[in-house]
Amino acid sequence: MNTPPPPPPLSKGDETRRDQRHFPCPNCGADLRFDPGAAAMVCTHCEAEVEVPHVDDEAAQVEHDLLEHIRKGLDFETVETPSLNCETCGASIEFDADEHSRLCPFCDSAIVADVTLQRHIVPQGLLPFAVREKQAHEVMHKWLKARWFAPSHISSAAAVEHFAGVYVPTWTYDAYSVTDYTGKRGRRVGSGKNRRMVWTKVSGTVSGAFDDVLVSGSQSVSAEFKDALTPWPLGNLETYQTEFLAGFRAENHTVGLEDGYLEGQEFMRVKIRDWIKADIGGDAQKITSSTSTFSKQSFKHLLLPVWITHYSLEGRRYRMSVNGQTGKVYGQRPFSTKKLLAGALAAFVAFLLLGALVSLSFGPKMRTDHPPANAQATSWFKPDN
Ligand SMILES: [Zn+2]
Numbered sequence: 001m002n003t004p005p006p007p008p009p010l011s012k013g014d015e016t017r018r019d020q021r022h023f024p025c026p027n028c029g030a031d032l033r034f035d036p037g038a039a040a041m042v043c044t045h046c047e048a049e050v051e052v053p054h055v056d057d058e059a060a061q062v063e064h065d066l067l068e069h070i071r072k073g074l075d076f077e078t079v080e081t082p083s084l085n086c087e088t089c090g091a092s093i094e095f096d097a098d099e100h101s102r103l104c105p106f107c108d109s110a111i112v113a114d115v116t117l118q119r120h121i122v123p124q125g126l127l128p129f130a131v132r133e134k135q136a137h138e139v140m141h142k143w144l145k146a147r148w149f150a151p152s153h154i155s156s157a158a159a160v161e162h163f164a165g166v167y168v169p170t171w172t173y174d175a176y177s178v179t180d181y182t183g184k185r186g187r188r189v190g191s192g193k194n195r196r197m198v199w200t201k202v203s204g205t206v207s208g209a210f211d212d213v214l215v216s217g218s219q220s221v222s223a224e225f226k227d228a229l230t231p232w233p234l235g236n237l238e239t240y241q242t243e244f245l246a247g248f249r250a251e252n253h254t255v256g257l258e259d260g261y262l263e264g265q266e267f268m269r270v271k272i273r274d275w276i277k278a279d280i281g282g283d284a285q286k287i288t289s290s291t292s293t294f295s296k297q298s299f300k301h302l303l304l305p306v307w308i309t310h311y312s313l314e315g316r317r318y319r320m321s322v323n324g325q326t327g328k329v330y331g332q333r334p335f336s337t338k339k340l341l342a343g344a345l346a347a348f349v350a351f352l353l354l355g356a357l358v359s360l361s362f363g364p365k366m367r368t369d370h371p372p373a374n375a376q377a378t379s380w381f382k383p384d385n
């Protein structure tokens with residue numbers, strides 16, 4: 001093993017460093033690549049390690065004033081990088097002009113467009129890859145093997161595929177909301193045939209703060225981001241440095257700041273309805289009207305690490321992605337018709353047996369529903385009370 005040479009002299013804020021995508025090895029001149037396991041850049045040829053300088057300025061965690069940015073127009077720091085636009089899924093991805101393979105990592109289609117210089121936002125921070133490609137393979141196979149109703153040869157079909165490591169652009173939004181509402185609280189009264197709901201008019205105010213509501217800045221992976229690949233440990237954010245990108249791809253924002261905020265607000269409004277329902281209480285709730293005022297809106301623009309692969313099975317391609325920080329996996333998956341039919345039959349028989357048992361032991365029974373207390377509390381947001 002070679003002794004690690006000193007890191008190349010790169011000063012923070014150096015304009016050329018923002019553009020830099022290639023880092024030559026100080027020993028042999030070959031390309032250095034960011035190694036998630038070592039959290040350093042490693043030479044592809046002589047295995048020399050070069051540390052990524054840790055920038056301790058907390059730029060990654062800074063919240064920017066959303067309304068000011070929208071009012072003034074975009075005043076982000078931008079940079080031009082060689083990029084390709086995928087005609088199929090709309091992704092804009094950094095590519096070298098001399099790369100032979102031009103497969104879109106998101107939708108797996110061959111990109112025929114030429115590499116062009118594209119101007120895009122320099123993200124303020126990123127979550128570096130912490131999971132290696134080998135580990136992504138391992139978690140994928142574990143996941144595939146655990147799928148019910150999947151064809152038996154699914155894992156071997158995926159064995160040959162390579163993962164692409166992609167940094168996906170992301171917006172996060174904070175906001176404080178105050179909502180006045182009117183509605184009705186329902187109470188169940190009576191029993192048996194006389195059972196009915198009695199409604200009372202109610203009104204009130206709910207308020208709460210949203211913290212780091214994630215909206216994908218990419219049109220190509222939104223399903224994964226909203227549900228399956230979360231949570232993202234945003235406490236591990238690093239100030240944006242191109243060293244982390246060495247050997248990986250970065251996707252450019254294709255969803256703008258304002259459009260992203262509209263999507264974030266949709267998420268917030270769903271949560272606000274939950275707050276209102278919890279505030280109304282009772283056995284059932286109706287919301288007649290609600291008016292929300294948002295304030296203290298702020299945002300961050302980040303890159304999040306995702307391993308993406310596609311595998312073929314019976315003539316179809318399926319996408320798998322793995323959270324590059326946590327190893328959480330999300331996959332499109334095929335179902336085996338044979339296994340599904342067998343499973344459905346087994347479930348049907350079990351259902352019949354269970355039904356017979358329940359009616360024998362308990363007889364008919366009324367179900368009473370109580371709204372779960374604090375059902376709305378998750379790590380996404382903090383209602384005031
Ligand atoms: Zn080297």
Ligand SMILES: [Zn+2]
Nearest residue numbers: 086089104107
């Ligand atoms: Zn694509």
